[in-house]
Amino acid sequence: MSDYAFAPPPLAALPAPPGTSFPVRRIFCVGQNYRDHAKEMGGNPDEEPPFFFMKPASAIVHDGAAVPYPAGTRDLQHEAELVVAISGGGRNIAPERANELIFGYATGLDMTKRDLQTELRKKGRPWEMAKSFDCSAPCSAITPKAKTGALSRGGIECKVNGVVRQRSDLSAMIWPVAQIIAFLSREIEIAPGDLIFTGTPAGVGPVVSGDRIEAAIEGLAALAIEIVEAQSFG
Ligand code: MN
Numbered sequence: 001m002s003d004y005a006f007a008p009p010p011l012a013a014l015p016a017p018p019g020t021s022f023p024v025r026r027i028f029c030v031g032q033n034y035r036d037h038a039k040e041m042g043g044n045p046d047e048e049p050p051f052f053f054m055k056p057a058s059a060i061v062h063d064g065a066a067v068p069y070p071a072g073t074r075d076l077q078h079e080a081e082l083v084v085a086i087s088g089g090g091r092n093i094a095p096e097r098a099n100e101l102i103f104g105y106a107t108g109l110d111m112t113k114r115d116l117q118t119e120l121r122k123k124g125r126p127w128e129m130a131k132s133f134d135c136s137a138p139c140s141a142i143t144p145k146a147k148t149g150a151l152s153r154g155g156i157e158c159k160v161n162g163v164v165r166q167r168s169d170l171s172a173m174i175w176p177v178a179q180i181i182a183f184l185s186r187e188i189e190i191a192p193g194d195l196i197f198t199g200t201p202a203g204v205g206p207v208v209s210g211d212r213i214e215a216a217i218e219g220l221a222a223l224a225i226e227i228v229e230a231q232s233f234g
Helices: 035-040 095-101 114-123 177-187
Strands: 013-016 020-023 027-031 051-055 060-062 066-068 076-078 080-086 102-109 137-139 155-160 163-169 195-197 212-217 223-228
Touching (some): 013 060, 080 212, 095 102, 095 177, 102 212, 102 223, 137 223
Parallel strands (some): 066 223
Antiparallel strands (some): 080 102, 080 195, 155 163, 155 212
């Protein structure tokens, strides 16, 4: 093959201690996977199968990052989520086999332009630009499943400037991780490097520049970011 026309973009990766990095291929996200959050978004948690959307791998930012307040919103919101890091692959995975695909787990934030999302929903347009913008997927280091076992419970929490905004338990998910993997694998072929953001509990809310967001899940590496003034491009 001939040379690339320009240098290929760097591969997004997450630290996976001890001593390795997890190369990120794609980011899948589950919508409305906790009853209380589905209700606060106006959904019906009891009748819907899980649904998915995506973010680009380039949306990853690491623990400790300063994240510029994005353009095109006046209502940027935090959604703290369990992130599943996949090292196996396949189609039509049975739920009983799904845990075999998991490399480990991380703590993530599905950052959302809520005002834009609401507007796009009303118009029947894709949410894409409300979810898939630059720096929209802050994610902690990955804790290997070898250390945690298969996760199905544990506290999940999000604080803004030290004040708790979200507090729940992974056991409150409508669709547990194995079911999510099974459903997703009917839609696409899952592959090593995929991340799955598994949905957020109630308590999502706005952040402004200067805010410090801390997300934590029992037994996993924590995540803290700071929202900073957007850079001017003048
Ligand atoms: Mn979410």
